[in-house]
Amino acid sequence: MTRENSPTATFRAIHSTRAFEEVAAQIREELAKGHLKIGDRLPSERALSEQFGVSRNTLREALRSLEHAGLVRLQKGASGGAFITEGSGEAITTGMLDLYHVGSIQPSHLTEARIWLESIIVREACQRATPSDLQELHQNIKDAEEATEQRDFSRRAEVHLNFHRILARMTGNPIMVIVMDGVLSVLRHYIESIGEYENAFVLPSRKRFMKFMEVRDAEGAVTEMEASLKRLQRSYLSHAKQAALVGSVEVAGQAPAAKASPKPRAARKLG
Numbered sequence: 001m002t003r004e005n006s007p008t009a010t011f012r013a014i015h016s017t018r019a020f021e022e023v024a025a026q027i028r029e030e031l032a033k034g035h036l037k038i039g040d041r042l043p044s045e046r047a048l049s050e051q052f053g054v055s056r057n058t059l060r061e062a063l064r065s066l067e068h069a070g071l072v073r074l075q076k077g078a079s080g081g082a083f084i085t086e087g088s089g090e091a092i093t094t095g096m097l098d099l100y101h102v103g104s105i106q107p108s109h110l111t112e113a114r115i116w117l118e119s120i121i122v123r124e125a126c127q128r129a130t131p132s133d134l135q136e137l138h139q140n141i142k143d144a145e146e147a148t149e150q151r152d153f154s155r156r157a158e159v160h161l162n163f164h165r166i167l168a169r170m171t172g173n174p175i176m177v178i179v180m181d182g183v184l185s186v187l188r189h190y191i192e193s194i195g196e197y198e199n200a201f202v203l204p205s206r207k208r209f210m211k212f213m214e215v216r217d218a219e220g221a222v223t224e225m226e227a228s229l230k231r232l233q234r235s236y237l238s239h240a241k242q243a244a245l246v247g248s249v250e251v252a253g254q255a256p257a258a259k260a261s262p263k264p265r266a267a268r269k270l271g
Contacts, residue, residue, distance in 0.1 A: 009035040009042075013053035023052050023062035031071065031084065042072075042082040068094075089178030096182045100189065107190055111233040114183050115226060118164065121180060122225050125170035126218040133170050134214060140166060141206050148203065153196045160202060161188060194239040201231060 009030040066072035147156035168180035205228040212220035
């Protein structure tokens with residue numbers, strides 16, 4: 001439900017060289033105080049510009065930064081404006097992806113953090129699992145088997161990642177869902193960069209994992225999941241090492257050494 005301009009939110013004139021940051025900070029402050037709530041529409045650009053004592057361009061920059069953070073939704077049209085949103089983990093995912101792309105998050109960091117996080121999630125999911133949760137996990141395994149049979153690598157990878165998203169949702173904790181989704185989003189980009197890899201051990205491991213889940217054996221489920229993820233980690237890092245070696249050769253302007261070809265035998269006559 002949309003609430004019109006909240007009467008309790010008050011803003012102060014800005015006196016700063018980085019005015020857009022202070023505008024955004026004040027709006028966050030009003031959110032923290034409860035003066036702004038989900039669904040509220042902020043005053044018009046003109047009214048806000050006058051309250052803050054900034055130009056409309058500065059105000060728009062501040063609103064865009066809040067939009068990127070998932071706190072504000074900007075809507076065009078006669079009934080549009082800037083609305084306080086429910087928020088999501090998109091900003092966290094985007095931040096993780098940015099750090100990965102600039103090299104601050106390395107594949108080793110990513111796979112290690114995933115193993116630690118998964119252990120916590122599996123333990124809680126095992127205790128809180130409902131029959132419908134278990135059914136969804138079983139269906140995911142069937143979907144993965146189908147993608148494997150069809151040799152659809154992209155779909156197989158996405159289905160396998162969704163298995164972990166389901167587990168995160170089963171904890172009932174939105175923080176775990178958001179963090180796991182961020183880690184998996186970065187991992188998906190990494191998987192796409194290394195291409196197809198062998199993981200025939202994953203599906204048998206999933207089936208053993210489900211036996212532990214069904215009897216709520218958290219320790220058994222965690223042990224099985226960790227073993228599978230550590231094996232995947234070794235595979236991922238092996239690919240990363242190979243890619244780094246190839247990259248260093250290309251940067252040096254050298255072609256990878258080719259194996260010596262055997263001396264050709266006399267050509268056989270056709271026919």
